[in-house]
Amino acid sequence: MVSAQPVPFLKGHGTENDFVILPDPDGTLEVSPETVARLCDRRAGIGGDGLLRVVRSAAHPEARAMAGDAEWFMDYRNADGSVAEMCGNGVRVFVRYLERAGLAKAGEIAIATRAGVRRTHLAEDGGEVTVGMGSAALPGDEVTVRVGQREWPAVHVGMGNPHAVAFVADLAHAGRLLDAPEVSPAAVYPAGVNVEFVVDRGPRHVALRVHERGSGETRSCGTGACAVMVAAARRDGVDPAADGTSATYTVDVPGGRLVITERADGEVEMTGPAVIVAEGSLDPEWLYA
Numbered sequence: 001m002v003s004a005q006p007v008p009f010l011k012g013h014g015t016e017n018d019f020v021i022l023p024d025p026d027g028t029l030e031v032s033p034e035t036v037a038r039l040c041d042r043r044a045g046i047g048g049d050g051l052l053r054v055v056r057s058a059a060h061p062e063a064r065a066m067a068g069d070a071e072w073f074m075d076y077r078n079a080d081g082s083v084a085e086m087c088g089n090g091v092r093v094f095v096r097y098l099e100r101a102g103l104a105k106a107g108e109i110a111i112a113t114r115a116g117v118r119r120t121h122l123a124e125d126g127g128e129v130t131v132g133m134g135s136a137a138l139p140g141d142e143v144t145v146r147v148g149q150r151e152w153p154a155v156h157v158g159m160g161n162p163h164a165v166a167f168v169a170d171l172a173h174a175g176r177l178l179d180a181p182e183v184s185p186a187a188v189y190p191a192g193v194n195v196e197f198v199v200d201r202g203p204r205h206v207a208l209r210v211h212e213r214g215s216g217e218t219r220s221c222g223t224g225a226c227a228v229m230v231a232a233a234r235r236d237g238v239d240p241a242a243d244g245t246s247a248t249y250t251v252d253v254p255g256g257r258l259v260i261t262e263r264a265d266g267e268v269e270m271t272g273p274a275v276i277v278a279e280g281s282l283d284p285e286w287l288y289a
Helices: 031-041 088-100 221-236
Strands: 007-014 017-023 050-056 072-078 107-113 116-122 129-135 142-147 152-160 160-167 182-184 194-202 207-210 215-219 247-252 258-262 267-272 275-282
Touching: 007 088, 017 031, 017 088, 031 050, 031 072, 050 088, 088 107, 088 116, 088 129, 088 194, 088 221, 088 275, 129 221, 142 160, 152 221, 160 221, 182 221, 194 221, 207 221, 221 247, 221 258, 221 267
Parallel strands: 017 050, 072 107, 160 194, 207 247
Antiparallel strands: 007 017, 007 275, 050 072, 107 116, 116 129, 129 267, 142 152, 142 182, 152 160, 194 207, 207 215, 247 258, 258 267
């Protein structure tokens, strides 16, 4: 039964990758794909690239096994309502919400996600958030990305979710990116894929545009920035696991700048801003209409 009480929400972004935040500590809200799409609609709803539902790990069936390591679970959904394994910018915004709500303090904070537990560090001064994104997987599949009459070889990178990274001469060649670029062979990505188009800006400095599955082109993608950093490093002959030395790249996204470090142990760390911009309440009659 749907509650007649107003439903609290917040709005936040990380390098302009924006999210609707639903605090639901006991996991009692009905959050169907239709509800998510309604909330994320930029004309008829609040608007966002996705939704972050804040649930205690112990209260969510997908996260109970992680409750001993992480009190809070980030139940992330794409703007179309589809479920996603992980969202790097979303984790930073999620942590910022926990701080704002008095549920976490500056320092180390563990967050449960569908891609596993992610370790974060919230700066003492309320500044940037660093997220341990796990290790990148490089399956070695031969992948091609096509937009219109142009096509490029792409690097298949796994960051808890799938990515196809294409290095291009001009970011404009990616086209509109509202519709998903053609990626082949499709069998490599049975659940869909995020596609990044990348240009060089300088030594260990790149810029990207991205199509996120289920959301279209977004202003930023945290896991995508990590995938791009790893693909660029390997292209440049940089492999921290082999070299024994961490490597750091600056990754510009349309919504700002992220700093990505791959450590010698394989862990990829992302540092960037996270901002809460609004909060309010939703009419449940509208939300569940």
